[in-house]
Amino acid sequence: MEKTGCVVVGGGPAGLMLGLLLARAGVQVTVLEKHADFLRDFRGDTVHPSTIRLIDELGLGQEFRRLPQSRLQSVVFPVPGGRPVTMGDFDALRPPYNYIAMMPQWDFLNFLAAAAAEEPGFTLLMSHTVTGLVRDGGRVRGIRFRTPDGSEDALEADLVVATDGRHSLLRDAAGLAPKEYPVPFDTWWFRLPRHQAETGPVAGLIPAFGPGEALVALSRTDYYQMGYLAPKNAGARIRAEGVEGFRRRIAALRPDLADRMDAIGSLEDLHWLDVRLDRLLSWHINGLLCIGDAAHAMSPAGGVGINLAIQDAAATAAILAPALLRGRVAPADLRRVERRRRFPTVVVQTGQRLMHRAVFGPIMAGKRSRFPAAALFLARNVPAVRSIIPRFIAFGPRPEHAPAFARRAEPRPQPQP
Known part of the structure; x- marks a missing residue:
């Protein structure tokens, strides 16, 4: 050895x-x-x-x-x-x-x-x-x-x-x-494209809140890194709603990004973090x-x-x-x-x-x-x-x-x- x-x-x-x-x-x-x-x-x-x-x-x-x-x-x-x-x-x-x-x-x-x-x-x-x-x-x-x-x-x-x-x-x-x-939430990470007109300096970390959920967005050069926060054990609900339901939730939290929801092709595009x-x-x-x-x-x-x-x-x-x-x-x-x-x-x-x-x-x-x-x-x-x-x-x-x-x-x- x-x-x-x-x-x-x-x-x-x-x-x-x-x-x-x-x-x-x-x-x-x-x-x-x-x-x-x-x-x-x-x-x-x-x-x-x-x-x-x-x-x-x-x-x-x-x-x-x-x-x-x-x-x-x-x-x-x-x-x-x-x-x-x-x-x-x-x-x-x-x-x-x-x-x-x-x-x-x-x-x-x-x-x-x-x-x-x-x-x-x-x-x-x-x-x-x-x-x-x-x-x-x-x-x-x-x-x-x-x-x-x-x-x-x-x-x-x-x-x-x-x-x-x-x-x-x-x-x-x-x-x-x-x-x-105790931790009240888990996080699902994913990306959304950042349009060419939106490029420039990073604006910062911007959160959005709704009843029973939250969303954080971090600006990157050509995309947004998004984190969707939902209550612990919400995975079954997210899977049951499917990708269309998930897209609707994100668009409701960030209407300004609703035009690019098709970038979430399936729930496989989400990365789950057990917080x-x-x-x-x-x-x-x-x-x-x-x-x-x-x-x-x-x-x-x-x-x-x-x-x-x-x-x-x-x-x-x-x-x-x-x-x-x-x-x-x-x-x-x-x-x-x-x-x-x-x-x-x-x-x-x-x-x-x-x-x-x-x-x-x-x-x-x-x-x-x-x-x-x-x-x-x-x-x-x-x-x-x-x-x-x-x-x-x-x-x-x-x-x-x-x-x-x-x-x-x-x-x-x-x-x-």
């Missing part, structure tokens, strides 16, 4: 960022991803200022900004019979961290993987499916996995980090159980640590899941790199990571639970068909609210910086011949 310093299971944002940071510390790190590539649609694609700042500290800012992306600079709520209310204006933040970058997640993951591949201690194994843990004397010693040709193998490591998402196989194998919080909000009671056992969605599944409210996971990765690398270089990671080291990241997780999840209770719960129950008037009044008339909300979304309660060992200076532009 081969051995490495750290095995990271899951090639998402947290897994690849952790792999990059640890490799820059000189740790031998192997990341396993079960898919053959990163091309999966309707994954989280918001890169917040806290993450952009971290990328700058890694010396990768210029390359990151060359990736195809658009800028989300405001969250606007329409008000029937009145002028729209801007709930969050990121442009008011200090440049260059005054926007949320919107890009396909596969571009972001390929970017992180390419940066990590430049480090001699980094290995990325695609199409490798982890099947279980290797244990010895009450400690996790590595992982078992299936290779692309179907053969079984194992890899020993000083530490296993689970970044394999809200349905984490490894946290189940370790017997780590999350505490679940969860949970948090592990303990994030680790001896030899294994869970971070990101594997430790705390987030609601899409605020779009902060990716960035909270990346902050987890930064803290994990800063705290554990010295122990990994020594080849001895103790449970006390893992507790330090959990203690540092539990606080911001609790704060963000508490905010999401309040939003569920005050906004989405009543709407999904049919008791309300619009955003609370009191919140709109505060956003419109209290400047402090307009400044606090975007900063909280942009940076969160405890943003992490790149560890000193991972920082690099930006390359200077080459003179043109």
Whole structure:
């Protein structure tokens, strides 16, 4: 059985960022991803200022900004019979961290993987499916996995980090159980075309509400990414109504987009997200640590899941790199990571639970068909609210910086011949 310093299971944002940071510390790190590539649609694609700042500290800012992306600079709520209310204006933040970058997640993951591949201690194994843990004397010693040709193998490591998402196989194998919080809705993602006359700067995130349902629209260069929110267990109703019924619901919520409903060819064009909000009671056992969605599944409210996971990765690398270089990671080291990241997780999840209770719960129950008037009044008339909300979304309660060992200076532009 081969051995490495750290095995990271899951090639998402947290897994690849952790792999990059640890490799820059000189740790031998192997990341396993079960898919053959990163091309999966309707994954989280918001890169917040806290993450952009971290990328700058890694010396990768210029390359990151060359990736195809658009800028989300405001969250606007329409008000029937009145002028729209801007709930969050990121442009008011200090440049260059005054926007949320919107890009396909596969571009972001390929970017992180390419940066990590430049480090001699980094290995990325695609199409490798982890099947279980290797244990010895009450400690996790590595992982078992299936290779692309179907053969079984194992890899020993000083530490296993689970970044394999809200349905984490490894946290189940370790017997780590999350505490679940009620969520009043699920989301169905789909696309609608954006007409040529509508192209231009991203206008922001625009929601629409109706009794028992809601719709969010994110502008892209040539399409709108739409999220339809319906009560939990509404899948049977949506299937029974069929595609025509779904089209009617979307057109009623957004009459201005009714002319392009035929872009929803069938219900197969919808991507269902089982929205969860949970948090592990303990994030680790001896030899294994869970971070990101594997430790705390987030609601899409605020779009902060990716960035909270990346902050987890930064803290994990800063705290554990010295122990990994020594080849001895103790449970006390893992507790330090959990203690540092539990606080911001609790704060963000508490905010999401309040939003569920005050906004989405009543709407999904049919008791309300619009955003609370009191919140709109505060956003419109209290400047402090307009400044606090975007900063909280942009940076969160405890943003992490790149560890000193991972920082690099930006390359200077080459003179043109």
